[in-house]
Amino acid sequence: MMPGDSDMTSIVQRIARQALVTYRNPPRVGEEPGKTFMDNHSKLKSLMTEVRAADLKLVPRRADDSSAGVPPLLPYHHGAPPVTYMHICETDHFSMGVFLLKSGASIPLHDHPGMHGMLKVMYGKVRISCFDRLERPAGSPQVAPPLPQAQMDALRRSVLRSTGEYTEESGPCVLSPDRDNLHQIDAVDGPTAFMDILAPPYDPDDGRDCHYFRVLTDGEAKTTEQKDEVWLMEISQPADFWCGGEPYPGPEVCF
Structure with a gap:
């Protein structure tokens, strides 16, 4: 049973409810979003702007003493995952949870096929x-770096849209199927945590599997004449990245 809109309803519950309304009928890939979707999306973004760690009963963590003065990836080889995930809720239309990154950790460059976030x-x-990702215009040449065919098939022409730093005072970072869909997330100056909504959830059986990429260096591929265009190569999940799980301590979400 869905709670009412009383002042006692947690902001986490209100975010989940608004996410369900927003993403129940999202625009199709390549389709311009309509007014109803944009209005609901704006409401969701406003709620996400308000939420704070205390609302999820999260206690900010300090850098592990054992990592002081040690290259960031070194401690992870002793069994502790660099990233953990707290599951809040999931429906057919969206998933919601919290990612926690240790000091120096990264979620490697990855995509969200056909998904909003x-x-x-x-x-x-x-x-x-x-x-x-950039689509090649019809009839235009696409000059790829000289690589073996197996690697050529893994190449994706892309453009770097933005690089920015976010804190708890920042508004949300938003992605869509067509915009900012591939991203890398790095912890800066210590441990960090972020609340995350994906719509619809990852589902390999429905074509929404997570793929990882790396940016080719200038030595591997000549830079293009277009500013910020790059070649990305699809790779296996990096060996130094894996995600563990831990309990979510915040308010329960009900539908």
């Missing part, structure tokens, strides 16, 4: 680099 920092600071 919204990310709000709860504590700490993250640097987010967002890319878009």
Whole structure:
């Protein structure tokens, strides 16, 4: 049973309810969003702007003493995941949870096929680099770097849309199927956590699997004449990245 709109309703519940309304009938890939979707999306973004760590009963964490003065990836090889996830809720239309990154950790460059998303920092600071895939215009040449065919098939022409730093005082970072859909998230100056909504959820059986990428360096591919255009190569999940799980301590979400 869905709670009412009383002052006692947690902001987490209100965000979940608004996410369900917003993403129940999202625009199709390549389709211009209509007014109803944009109005609901704006309401969701406003709620996400308000939410804070205390609303989720999150206590900001300090950098692990064992990592002081040690390269960031070194401690992770002793069994502790660099990233953990707190599951809040999931429906057919969206998933919601919290990612927690250790000091120096990164969520590697990855995509969200056909998905919308919204990310709000709860504590700490993250640097987010967002890319878009570029479609080759009909009849135009596409000069690719000289690589073996197997690697050529894994190449994606893309553009770096933005790189920015976000804290708990920042508004949400927003992605859509067509804009800022690929991104890398790096913890900056210590541990960090962010609330995350994806719509619809990842589902490999429905074509929404997560793919990882790396940016080719200048030595591997000549830079293009177009500013910020890059070649991305699809890769396996990096060996130094994996995600563990931990309990979510905040208010329960009911539908």
